[in-house]
Amino acid sequence: MSFTNLVGIFLAAILTENYILVKFFGICPFLGVSKKLNTALGMSAAVTFVMVLATAVTWPIYTYLLVPNELDYLQTIVFILVIAGLVQLVEIVMKKYMPPLYNALGIYLPLITTNCAVLGVTMLVLDKGASDASFGYVASLVNAFGAGIGFLVAMIMFAGVRERLENCDIPKSLQGLPITLVAAALVACSFLGFSGIVDKLLV
Amino acid sequence: MSGILTAVVLVVAIGLIVGLVLAVASILMAVPVDEKAVAIEEQLPGANCGACGFSGCSGYAAALSKGEAKLGLCSVGGQAVADAIAPIIGADSVETIPQTAVVHCNGSDDNTSKGMRYQGIESCLAATQLYAGMGDCSYGCIGFGDCMKACEYNAITVCNGVAAVNSNLCRACGACVKACPKGLIRIEPKKPHAVVKCSNCDKGALTRKSCKVGCIGCMKCVKVCENGAVKVENFHAIIDPDKCTGCGKCAEGCPQSIIEMMFV
Numbered sequence: 001m002s003f004t005n006l007v008g009i010f011l012a013a014i015l016t017e018n019y020i021l022v023k024f025f026g027i028c029p030f031l032g033v034s035k036k037l038n039t040a041l042g043m044s045a046a047v048t049f050v051m052v053l054a055t056a057v058t059w060p061i062y063t064y065l066l067v068p069n070e071l072d073y074l075q076t077i078v079f080i081l082v083i084a085g086l087v088q089l090v091e092i093v094m095k096k097y098m099p100p101l102y103n104a105l106g107i108y109l110p111l112i113t114t115n116c117a118v119l120g121v122t123m124l125v126l127d128k129g130a131s132d133a134s135f136g137y138v139a140s141l142v143n144a145f146g147a148g149i150g151f152l153v154a155m156i157m158f159a160g161v162r163e164r165l166e167n168c169d170i171p172k173s174l175q176g177l178p179i180t181l182v183a184a185a186l187v188a189c190s191f192l193g194f195s196g197i198v199d200k201l202l203v
Numbered sequence: 204m205s206g207i208l209t210a211v212v213l214v215v216a217i218g219l220i221v222g223l224v225l226a227v228a229s230i231l232m233a234v235p236v237d238e239k240a241v242a243i244e245e246q247l248p249g250a251n252c253g254a255c256g257f258s259g260c261s262g263y264a265a266a267l268s269k270g271e272a273k274l275g276l277c278s279v280g281g282q283a284v285a286d287a288i289a290p291i292i293g294a295d296s297v298e299t300i301p302q303t304a305v306v307h308c309n310g311s312d313d314n315t316s317k318g319m320r321y322q323g324i325e326s327c328l329a330a331t332q333l334y335a336g337m338g339d340c341s342y343g344c345i346g347f348g349d350c351m352k353a354c355e356y357n358a359i360t361v362c363n364g365v366a367a368v369n370s371n372l373c374r375a376c377g378a379c380v381k382a383c384p385k386g387l388i389r390i391e392p393k394k395p396h397a398v399v400k401c402s403n404c405d406k407g408a409l410t411r412k413s414c415k416v417g418c419i420g421c422m423k424c425v426k427v428c429e430n431g432a433v434k435v436e437n438f439h440a441i442i443d444p445d446k447c448t449g450c451g452k453c454a455e456g457c458p459q460s461i462i463e464m465m466f467v
Contacts (some may be wrong), residue, residue, distance in 0.1 A: 061217070071210050078217055085221030089228055096232035169324050 005134075006142045013146025015194040019117045020154040022191055023124075026117030030154065031180060033108060034162055040155040043108045048148025050090065050112050051121050054083045055144035058122045059137055063129075079122050087113045121147045158187055239268035239291060246287040247277060250355070252376035254278045254390075267292055275299040278375035278390070300392040302375035304358070304368045306350075308387045309400035309461060310343035312364040315414040331384040339413035342403045344387055353382035370466075395449030395467040397432075397442050399424075401459075404437040416461050424453035424462060 019025045026047075033043045058079050066072050091109050094102040102109070112118060125140045161183050170179050244264035251259040255276035257266055266272035267288065275285040275297045282299050289296035319337040323329055327336070327349040335341035346364040358372035359379055368379075370393060380388045387402055399418060403410045407419030418439035425433045425440070432446035433453055440462070442453070454462040 065213065069209050069213065070206070071213060074210055074214065077214060081214070081217055081221060085225060088225050092225070092228045092232050095234050099234075167324075167329075 006139065009139055009142050010146040010149075013143050014150040014153060015191070016197065017147075018150040018154055018191055019120060019147050020151060021188040022195075023120065024188075025120040026115050026151065027184075029108070029111065029115060029117075030158065031177070031184070034155050034158045037156065037159045037163070039108070040159040041152070044148070044152035044155045046109055047112055047115065047118065047151050048145065050083070050087055050115075051118050051144045051148045051151075052141060053086055053090070054079075054118055054122050055125060055140050057086060058082055059125070059140050062126055075123060075126070076119075079119055083118055083122070084113045117147070117151060154187075158184065161187060237265065237268050240264045242291050243267050243288050246280075246284055246291070248279045248284065250279045250374070250376060252279060252355075252374075252378060254374075254376045273297075278302050278377075281374075300394055302390050303370035303373040303393050304350075304375060304377075304379050304388050305391045305398055305465070306344065306366050306368055306388050307398070307400060307402045308342075308344040308365055308385075309416045309463075310338065310340055310365055310414050311362070314416045315339050315343060327382075328384045336385075340403055340410075340417065341413075342385060342387075342405070343401075343414065344385065349382045349384065350379035350388060353378040391444045393466055394444075396444045396447040396465060397449065397451065397453050397462050398444075398465050399440045399442055399461060400463050401439055401461050403439055406438050410438070416459055418461055419459060421458060423456045423458065427452045427456045 013019075017023065020027070020030050029043055029047070034040050061078060061082065062072070062075055066074060066078065087110065091102070094109070121144050125135075125143050128143070129135045129140065162180065165179060165183060174182070240261070241264075244261050247260040247264060249260050253259065255263045255272070255278070257263040257272070263272060263277065267274070270292070274289060274292070274294060275282075277284050278299075278301075281301050285299050286296045316339050317337050318339045319334065321330055321333070321337040323333065325347050327345040327347045330336045330345050330347060336343075336345045338345065344365040346361050346366070348359070348361040348366065350366050351359045351361055355376070355378065356372050356374055358369045358374070359366055360369070361367070366379075366383075366388075368388075375390050377390055380386075380390060385402070391398070401410075401414075401416065401418035403414065403417045405413070405417075407421065410417035410419050420435050420438035420440070422435055424442075425435055429450070429452070430446050430448055432443045432448075434441055434443075440453075442462075449464065449467055451464050451467070454460075454464050
C-alpha cells in the first residue's frame with residue numbers, strides 16, 4: 001500500500017464517502033450539536049479521536065479473534081461492547097489529565113458511545129478489507145481518521161448554514177427541525193459533486 | 204454446540220476485560236469529588252441562568268465551596284437558598300434583598316408614536332438593525348418582546364407597546380437584560396425607590412418631540428435629592444437604587460412625571 005493510496009483513502013473518507021453527508025451515519029449529533037460552531041468543533045474532535053481509537057482496537061479483535069473462530073457474525077455486539085468501554089476509558093483518562101477538555105466536551109463524550117458513525121467506520125472498513133486484501137491495518141486507521149475529519153467538515157459547514165438560518169424569515173410550518181432537514185439535504189446534495197474525483201487516486 | 208460456547212466465552216471474556224480495565228482505571232484515576240460543592244449544588248435552584256456571575260449553578264457551587272464567592276448571589280433562589288447554603292460552608296447567612304428587573308421606558312403607544320411602518324421579522328433585535336427601530340424615539344422600547352421570549356418565568360408582558368415586568372414573578376436572572384437590544388432593563392433591588400422611566404439620550408427639545416413622557420434632563424430631580432442618588436447623564440436622569448431612600452421628592456418635582464415610585 002503506497003503513500004498515494006493512503007492519501008487517496010484519506011481524501012475519499014472525507015469527500016466521496018463522507019460518513020454523514022454521503023452515507024448518512026451519525027445524523028443525530030449532526031443535527032443535535034451543529035447549532036454552534038464551537039460545540040460542533042469539540043464534538044468532531046472527540047468523534048475523530050474515538051473513531052481512530054476504536055478502529056485501532058476492533059480491527060485486531062475482528063481479524064485475530066473473531067475470524068479464526070468463525071465468529072464474524074458477532075462483530076456488531078463485540079464492537080459495541082468495545083466502543084462503549086473505550087469511550088468510558090477515554091472519559092476517565094480525560095477527567096484526570098485534561099479537565100478543561102473534559103468540561104468542554106461534557107455530555108458529548110458519553111454520547112459518542114451510541115454514535116452509529118463510529119460503529120459504521122469500524123464495520124465498513126472490514127468490508128473493504130474483505131474485498132481488497134491490501135487494505136490492511138494502517139489503511140483502516142487512515143480511513144478512520146479521514147472519516148473523523150469528514151465528520152468535522154460536515155459539522156462545521158452545517159453549523160455555518162444553521163447560524164445563517166437563525167436570522168431567516170422561515171415559514172411557520174417549516175421552523176425548527178423541518179428547515180434543518182431541508183438544509184441538510186441540500187448540503188448532502190453538494191457532496192455528490194465529489195463522487196468520482198478521488199476514485200482515480202485509489203486505482 | 205461448541206460454536207455457541209466459544210461465542211459466549213469470547214463475548215464474556217471481552218466484557219470482563221473491558222470491565223476490569225475500566226474498574227482499575229476508575230480507581231487509579233479517581234478524581235477527588237468536592238462533596239461540599241455537590242451538597243451546595245443540590246440546594247441551588249438549578250436554573251443555570253448565570254445571574255450570580257458564574258457559568259452556572261455548578262460553577263457557583265464550586266466557587267462557594269472554595270470560599271471564592273459570596274453567599275446570596277443567587278437571585279433566583281433568594282433568601283431561602285442563602286439560608287440553606289450557609290450551614291454547609293459554615294458561614295452566617297447574609298440578608299439578601301430580593302431583586303427584580305425594571306424597564307426604564309414608558310413609551311407606550313399613548314405616549315409616543317411609530318414613525319415608520321415595519322414589516323420585517325417580529326423581533327426587537329431585527330427591528331433595531333433598521334434605523335434603530337420604527338418608533339419616534341430611537342432609545343425606547345420596541346415592543347416585539349425579545350425580553351418576554353427570553354423570560355423563563357413568564358414575568359414580562361408587552362402591554363400597549365411597552366414591556367412591563369411583573370415583579371412578583373421576576374427572579375432577577377437577568378436574561379431579559381441581555382435580550383433587550385436597547386439596554387432598557389436593569390436589575391434593581393425590591394425596596395422602595397424611585398425609577399426614571401426613560402432612557403432617551405437626546406437633548407430635551409428633541410425628546411419632547413418624540414415622546415410625551417421623555418426625560419428632558421432639566422436637573423430638577425438632581426437638585427431636590429438629599430442623598431445624591433440622582434445624576435443626569437446623556438440628557439436623562441439616572442437614579443442609583445442603593446442610595447435612594449424612597450422619599451419621593453424627585454417624583455413630585457418632575458415636570459414630565461416620568462419618575463415612578465416603586466415598591467412603596
